[in-house]
Amino acid sequence: MTxxxxxxxxxxxxxxxxxxxxxxxxxxQKNLFASPLDTGLTILGLLFLLWVVPPLFNFFIGHAxxxxxxxxxxxxxxxxxxxxxxxxxxxxxxxxxxxxxxxxRPNLVFLLGALLLIPLAIPKAPYKGLNAVLFLxxxxxxxxxxxxxxxxxxxxxxTEKWGGLLxxxxxxxxxxxxxxxxxxxxxLGRQSQMPVIKTLCVAFIELIRAVPLITILFMASxxxxxxxxxxxxxxxxxxxxxxxxxxxxxYMAEVVRGGLQAIPRGQYEAAAALGLNYWQRMFFIILPxxxxxxxxxxxxxxxxxxxxxxxxxIVGMKDLLEAxxxxxxxxxxxxxxxxxxxxxIFAAMVFWAFCFGMxxxxxxxxxxxxxxxxx
Amino acid sequence: MQKALVSIAIAASLGLGATAAHxxxxxxxxxxxxxxxxxxxxxxxxxxPDSNNVWTGIEVDYCRALAAAIFDxxxxxxxxxxxxxxxxxxxxxxxxxxxSRTTTWTMSRDxxxxxxxVGTMFYDGQGFMxxxxxxxxxxxxxxxxxxxxxxxxxxxxxAADYFAANNMEFxxxxxxxQDEVVKAYEDGRCDVYTTDSSALAAERSKFANPDExxxxxxxxxxxxxxxxxxxxxTQWFNIGRWTYFALLEAEELxxxxxxxxxxxxxxxxxxxxxxxxEGEFGTPLGLTNDWAYRIIKHVGNYGESYDRNVxxxxxxxxxxxxxxxxxxxxxxxxxxxx
Numbered sequence: 001m002t003x004x005x006x007x008x009x010x011x012x013x014x015x016x017x018x019x020x021x022x023x024x025x026x027x028x029q030k031n032l033f034a035s036p037l038d039t040g041l042t043i044l045g046l047l048f049l050l051w052v053v054p055p056l057f058n059f060f061i062g063h064a065x066x067x068x069x070x071x072x073x074x075x076x077x078x079x080x081x082x083x084x085x086x087x088x089x090x091x092x093x094x095x096x097x098x099x100x101x102x103x104x105r106p107n108l109v110f111l112l113g114a115l116l117l118i119p120l121a122i123p124k125a126p127y128k129g130l131n132a133v134l135f136l137x138x139x140x141x142x143x144x145x146x147x148x149x150x151x152x153x154x155x156x157x158x159t160e161k162w163g164g165l166l167x168x169x170x171x172x173x174x175x176x177x178x179x180x181x182x183x184x185x186x187x188l189g190r191q192s193q194m195p196v197i198k199t200l201c202v203a204f205i206e207l208i209r210a211v212p213l214i215t216i217l218f219m220a221s222x223x224x225x226x227x228x229x230x231x232x233x234x235x236x237x238x239x240x241x242x243x244x245x246x247x248x249x250x251y252m253a254e255v256v257r258g259g260l261q262a263i264p265r266g267q268y269e270a271a272a273a274l275g276l277n278y279w280q281r282m283f284f285i286i287l288p289x290x291x292x293x294x295x296x297x298x299x300x301x302x303x304x305x306x307x308x309x310x311x312x313x314i315v316g317m318k319d320l321l322e323a324x325x326x327x328x329x330x331x332x333x334x335x336x337x338x339x340x341x342x343x344x345i346f347a348a349m350v351f352w353a354f355c356f357g358m359x360x361x362x363x364x365x366x367x368x369x370x371x372x373x374x375x
Numbered sequence: 376m377q378k379a380l381v382s383i384a385i386a387a388s389l390g391l392g393a394t395a396a397h398x399x400x401x402x403x404x405x406x407x408x409x410x411x412x413x414x415x416x417x418x419x420x421x422x423x424p425d426s427n428n429v430w431t432g433i434e435v436d437y438c439r440a441l442a443a444a445i446f447d448x449x450x451x452x453x454x455x456x457x458x459x460x461x462x463x464x465x466x467x468x469x470x471x472x473x474x475s476r477t478t479t480w481t482m483s484r485d486x487x488x489x490x491x492x493v494g495t496m497f498y499d500g501q502g503f504m505x506x507x508x509x510x511x512x513x514x515x516x517x518x519x520x521x522x523x524x525x526x527x528x529x530x531x532x533x534a535a536d537y538f539a540a541n542n543m544e545f546x547x548x549x550x551x552x553q554d555e556v557v558k559a560y561e562d563g564r565c566d567v568y569t570t571d572s573s574a575l576a577a578e579r580s581k582f583a584n585p586d587e588x589x590x591x592x593x594x595x596x597x598x599x600x601x602x603x604x605x606x607x608x609t610q611w612f613n614i615g616r617w618t619y620f621a622l623l624e625a626e627e628l629x630x631x632x633x634x635x636x637x638x639x640x641x642x643x644x645x646x647x648x649x650x651x652x653e654g655e656f657g658t659p660l661g662l663t664n665d666w667a668y669r670i671i672k673h674v675g676n677y678g679e680s681y682d683r684n685v686x687x688x689x690x691x692x693x694x695x696x697x698x699x700x701x702x703x704x705x706x707x708x709x710x711x712x713x
Contacts, residue, residue, distance in 0.1 A: 075583055092428050097454075100427050160455055222461050225468030235457070236470075316416065316456040328414065329424030332690035335581035337561075340554075 096163010159237035163318035208250035221315035255297035259290030271272025299362035412438035420685035449673035500594035502572035514593035539576025623709035625676035632675035
């Protein structure tokens with residue numbers, strides 16, 4: 001017989017199948033039930049969701065009163081959010097006291113703004129230069145005359161009547177578009193070799209940053225008129241707009257300065273070696289690199305400005321939030337225990353939608369411009 | 376801010392001279408073509424947007440009456456919503472021509488701020504609200520009650536004074552915010568809710584079942600609310616004051632928005648004088664003789680404005696009380712036009 005070391009006399013018993021490493025069950029096992037602690041946390045989490053989600057769902061959708069419902073529905077014992085109230089008062093939330101038969105004017109302004117802003121925001125859209133000039137120069141002028149009237153037979157509608165989302169958007173769009181170039185100039189001025197310019201810029205930035213926005217608005221609305229000769233009044237809206245813009249430009253300046261300082265000296269020297277003058281160096285070499293670095297900071301300031309516009313309630317202007325509050329307090333025909341809650345939720349959702357939009361767009365721009373570090 | 380500081384510096388150096396050379400308010404208003412009126416901007420019945428987003432309320436009606444008297448047009452008025460902090464500055468800086476913003480007439484305000492109160496458009500005062508089921512009919516029955524109060528207000532002090540003066544005790548349940556106070560009362564955390572009676576009525580109208588709550592008859596503080604003008608311009612002050620009196624006088628004489636044209640033919644000499652059929656009462660004010668006719672034609676009389684905005688048939692549902700005419704048990708009283 002040959003030496004055969006090992007002959008299998010019977011079949012090896014089959015081993016259990018290996019753990020699945022893909023599919024929902026495996027995922028759950030790996031991520032949710034890997035250890036007793038994980039299992040416990042998962043169960044706790046589920047219980048929390050069970051506790052929180054159904055009431056929220058009932059409040060927002062299940063028991064909510066939708067447009068078409070009446071105030072009696074909102075007053076019912078277990079009624080949820082009173083969306084019918086928002087629907088009924090939406091014109092005040094968006095336009096404030098603006099004459100109701102002239103609403104096509106702000107609507108046209110909104111439409112024009114969207115038509116000009118969207119192609120400007122899409123990198124591939126053509127005619128960027130023309131588009132920018134239209135949006136930054138022509139559009140504000142056209143919008144002003146459309147809203148305020150007084151030309152081409154349009155009825156005069158003074159700024160006291162503007163309100164709601166209209167005011168929030170005007171303040172933030174103009175504030176952002178003006179404070180950005182102002183901030184860049186201030187940042188460059190702060191790095192300037194010329195002592196007068198440098199001192200002025202530093203003083204301006206530090207003064208504004210040392211003072212809360214509320215104080216600036218108060219100053220503009222309460223102190224300023226006392227110093228002016230009696231009878232000369234500067235429009236309240238304009239005062240708030242200037243205050244908000246100057247405030248944000250100081251913050252923008254510091255954000256941009258951060259970007260400027262991140263650029264290595266070699267870039268400045270190389271640009272100078274090419275024989276470019278100051279403005280050429282800045283606009284073609286330094287700023288394009290510097291601004292790219294600080295997009296999150298710039299968008300941060302823009303979002304902060306958008307939210308800060310609510311503070312103009314201090315000077316008696318009715319921005320979106322204040323318009324909602326006004327109606328909460330005064331629309332007695334809609335009073336119920338959920339009316340003001342619904343109003344504030346609506347305002348929060350609008351603010352969130354705009355701010356979230358801005359932050360997503362900034363992430364998109366960052367990725368697109370991140371050419372230097374991407375492989 | 377820098378720009379602001381520069382303009383402040385320039386303005387400050389010019390300021391004094393410019394103030395002295397300032398012209399009469401009526402001439403300015405006529406030149407502008409409208410009255411600039413400061414209002415609260417969010418108190419139902421006093422000044423608030425209606426469902427068409429047009430200003431309504433009794434504060435607003437007063438400004439419209441002023442515009443009607445001057446321009447024969449109740450819409451020749453622009454409204455500025457003001458916070459309580461900026462209202463007096465807005466008035467003294469000339470940003471507004473008249474302040475009609477639930478402002479309590481007090482001695483220090485009248486004498487120290489360079490402003491003049493025109494009259495008391497609305498007598499307000501602190502009151503108590505209780506649940507009907509509790510069977511309380513007078514504030515004197517409230518001994519030992521738990522009272523919901525907003526902290527740090529005169530309301531709190533007034534209540535303490537009132538209970539001490541009547542040898543009663545109470546437990547105060549204090550909150551920082553008005554909304555919290557109302558919520559606590561609604562949830563049954565206290566028996567009584569106290570604040571100005573007009574606000575009590577407005578809050579009551581927001582409850583799920585307003586009829587389950589009553590406002591007790593006692594008023595424990597004086598809050599006379601009225602329009603205010605800048606001090607020093609007697610003509611403008613008189614226009615403001617007599618616009619208010621004309622509203623009252625019209626109600627007393629039974630002249631309403633709907634019957635004012637018939638009343639032009641009335642034989643009653645008081646009505647003839649009010650409507651400018653007889654005598655010269657408007658021109659000395661710098662207005663026309665039919666100034667009061669215009670007010671009533673465009674705005675109505677005081678009672679009509681009251682009923683339309685805060686009266687028993689509105690959601691606010693305020694009885695006239697002290698604001699009834701003196702002939703009907705109230706204290707609204709206008710000197711005769713003669």
